[in-house]
Amino acid sequence: MTGQTEGGEYHISKNRLETLVDGIFAFAMTLLVLGINPPRPEDSQATAVLPSMIESLIPEIFLFILAFLVLALFWLGHHRQFHFVSRIDPALLWINILILIAIVFVPFSTDVAGDYPMVTDAALIFHANMFIVGFLFSVQWRHICRHRHLCEPVPDAAIMQGWSHRALLVPVVAFIGGILCFFNPPLSLLVYFILPAGTYLLRRVPFV
Numbered sequence: 001m002t003g004q005t006e007g008g009e010y011h012i013s014k015n016r017l018e019t020l021v022d023g024i025f026a027f028a029m030t031l032l033v034l035g036i037n038p039p040r041p042e043d044s045q046a047t048a049v050l051p052s053m054i055e056s057l058i059p060e061i062f063l064f065i066l067a068f069l070v071l072a073l074f075w076l077g078h079h080r081q082f083h084f085v086s087r088i089d090p091a092l093l094w095i096n097i098l099i100l101i102a103i104v105f106v107p108f109s110t111d112v113a114g115d116y117p118m119v120t121d122a123a124l125i126f127h128a129n130m131f132i133v134g135f136l137f138s139v140q141w142r143h144i145c146r147h148r149h150l151c152e153p154v155p156d157a158a159i160m161q162g163w164s165h166r167a168l169l170v171p172v173v174a175f176i177g178g179i180l181c182f183f184n185p186p187l188s189l190l191v192y193f194i195l196p197a198g199t200y201l202l203r204r205v206p207f208v
Contacts, residue, residue, distance in 0.1 A: 004075030
């Protein structure tokens with residue numbers, strides 16, 4: 001079943017939207033690696049120049065791994081949020097479409113930041129991309145919490161409050177990274193390592 005009708009109104013099914021989301025995430029996570037151009041020195045020069053060429057790719061490889069892990073966290077977050085969703089309304093559908101637009105943009109922002117790690121604007125594009133995705137996830141969760149008729153089961157108050165705080169973690173970290181990139185663009189990219197520790201700490205506070 002791809003949708004349901006109530007009063008003649010069409011609703012896309014949860015499963016169909018989740019299939020689209022999974023496909024877009026898989027595509028974006030795979031596309032990340034295409035931003036790393038493998039070195040292709042002449043065979044006669046490979047022994048001499050290949051090590052330095054590989055070394056020059058370290059910023060791009062690092063950012064690829066970082067972006068992949070952040071996308072994996074977003075994908076897990078979407079799965080957790082949609083655990084409570086049983087039906088899709090138009091607003092939730094369009095929030096997801098906006099999320100997917102921002103997700104598909106991640107390989108581009110990662111490629112730019114990886115190619116020019118010392119350039120402020122390059123790092124800023126990456127931080128802005130992460131901020132937008134995180135902000136949209138926060139909007140999605142607030143929409144789910146405010147429209148409990150979409151949920152089965154309905155999340156209790158502790159889960160709603162705790163996850164609302166957790167949903168703000170990525171936008172806050174991305175905002176901090178955006179400020180830091182004006183002083184040290186490469187260092188600013190390291191702020192995303194805060195995410196695992198921040199998630200763990202938020203789980204330990206009383207409202208979670």
